[in-house]
Amino acid sequence: MxxxxxxxxxxxxxxxxxxxxxxxxxxxxxxxxxxxxxxxxxxxxxxxxxxxxxxxxxxxxxxxxxxxxxQPEKMKEVDDFIEQFRQHWEERFNQLDKVLAVMKRERGKGKK
Amino acid sequence: MxxxxxxxxxxxxxxxxxxxxxxxxxxxxxxxxxxxxxxxxxxxxxxxxxxxxxxxxxxxxxxxxxxxxxQPEKMKEVDDFIEQFRQHWEERFNQLDKVLAVMKRERGKGKK
DNA sequence: CATACTCGAAACCAAATGGTTACACAAGTC
DNA sequence: GACTTGTGTAACCATTTGGTTTCGAGTATG
The missing domain is CATH 1.10.10.10 (Winged helix-like DNA-binding domain superfamily/Winged helix DNA-binding domain)
Incomplete structure (x- = not known):
């Protein structure tokens, strides 16, 4: 090995x-x-x-x-790696929020 | 493959x-x-x-x-796994904090 | 149509991986 | 000291992995 x-x-x-x-x-x-x-x-x-x-x-x-x-501290090495991607998927969430917000507004307009 | x-x-x-x-x-x-x-x-x-x-x-x-x-969302699978260990290493930090706090107190006593 | 370009798929190969059985070695127990 | 127990190690094997070269299929470009 x-x-x-x-x-x-x-x-x-x-x-x-x-x-x-x-x-x-x-x-x-x-x-x-x-x-x-x-x-x-x-x-x-x-x-x-x-x-x-x-x-x-x-x-x-x-x-x-x-x-x-x-020895859980060692797992930080992995955490550091995915940390670099965490912001990306959070960004996408924010974008989704925006889209949903727009849809909500649009729906509101439609109702009027 | x-x-x-x-x-x-x-x-x-x-x-x-x-x-x-x-x-x-x-x-x-x-x-x-x-x-x-x-x-x-x-x-x-x-x-x-x-x-x-x-x-x-x-x-x-x-x-x-x-x-x-x-597709960064997929990285969440890894995040979920190490999440189970994150609390453990944070616990250790807290314990270290306690130890340091005690040492500080002890040192203060010594000075007196 | 012929040619050049980007790319995935196939065939093949050396090395690493994960598993087993068999053995060796130290630590308790009689 | 002899015996059992808990472990690590060695030798061996099948499969997987990561790599290469070669080939074929699709897409522009002349």
């Missing part, structure tokens, strides 16, 4: 997104996480490796168990 | 993210987009195909040219 530490690549996989959501409420061990999925434990372990590599998740060893913690 | 219409998959590729940013200011033809990248035109064409399939981009044929338009 290449261990590409790219957040966008990391969240591209639906299983990894599910893991992140799982960890958003509580830290869990690798085994506990794997129990929530159909795929084998090593498969989940690999996903955790990828998530750890890109720092979306951190490890904490307690005895022989390894707890995985979510 | 599988034509998977998954927005997360679509923005996983850096070239595709660059294309989306390019189109955020203006609609462009396939050739004009390809001119901005090192890879060949067909490669870019494939990326556009993927972006079109998941509706991040729309096509408009004018004569023999095809203009690609950004």
């Amino acid at each position: 290449d261990l590409r530490r790219d957040v966008f690549q990391a969240i591209a996989d639906p299983t990894r997104r599910a893991i992140l959501l799982l960890l958003s409420t509580q830290a869990l061990t690798a085994g506990a996480i794997a129990a929530n999925f159909d795929s084998s434990r090593p498969a989940v372990s690999k996903h955790l490796q990828i998530l750890t590599a890109c720092e979306l998740v951190s490890q904490e060893q307690i005895g022989r168990e390894v707890y995985y913690h979510l | 599988d034509l998977r219409r998954d927005v997360f998959q679509a923005i996983a590729d850096p070239t595709r993210r660059a294309i989306l940013l390019l189109l955020s200011t203006q609609a462009l033809t396939a050739g004009a987009i390809a001119a901005n990248f090192d890879s060949s035109r067909p490669a870019v064409s494939k990326h556009l195909q993927i972006l079109t399939a998941c509706e991040l981009v729309s096509q408009e044929q004018i004569g023999r040219e095809v203009y690609y338009h950004l």
Whole structure:
């Protein structure tokens, strides 16, 4: 595995997104996480490796168990990206508002 | 090509993210987009195909040219996902604020 | 009509991805 | 010390991905 530490690549996989959501409420061990999925434990372990590599998740060893913690701050990288588009879709909303306002006026005229 | 219409998959590729940013200011033809990248035109064409399939981009044929338009609303799907984490990182900020506030108080006491 | 241009589609290829089974290793438990 | 348990790692495999070159279809332009 290449261990590409790219957040966008990391969240591209639906299983990894599910893991992140799982960890958003509580830290869990690798085994506990794997129990929530159909795929084998090593498969989940690999996903955790990828998530750890890109720092979306951190490890904490307690005895022989390894707890995985979510690092939500890292998600800001994605947020920064879509932020560049948020204004655009808000603009469109505003344009739609204008159109609706015009339609309303027109309808009002029609009624008269 | 599988034509998977998954927005997360679509923005996983850096070239595709660059294309989306390019189109955020203006609609462009396939050739004009390809001119901005090192890879060949067909490669870019494939990326556009993927972006079109998941509706991040729309096509408009004018004569023999095809203009690609950004559809920023589709990015909301990603926004909805990270929204679930935004509260978490904001929580952490608040906790940090509390810690800093306590430290400030403690320091004030020390001065006395 | 012939020619040039823009572009998508097909065929093909190397590399990356996601999965499995098998194994190794440290930490508790008897 | 022997045994079980929780994990990570290695080796391997099928599929997907991103790229290329080649071809064909449609649209101006002479």
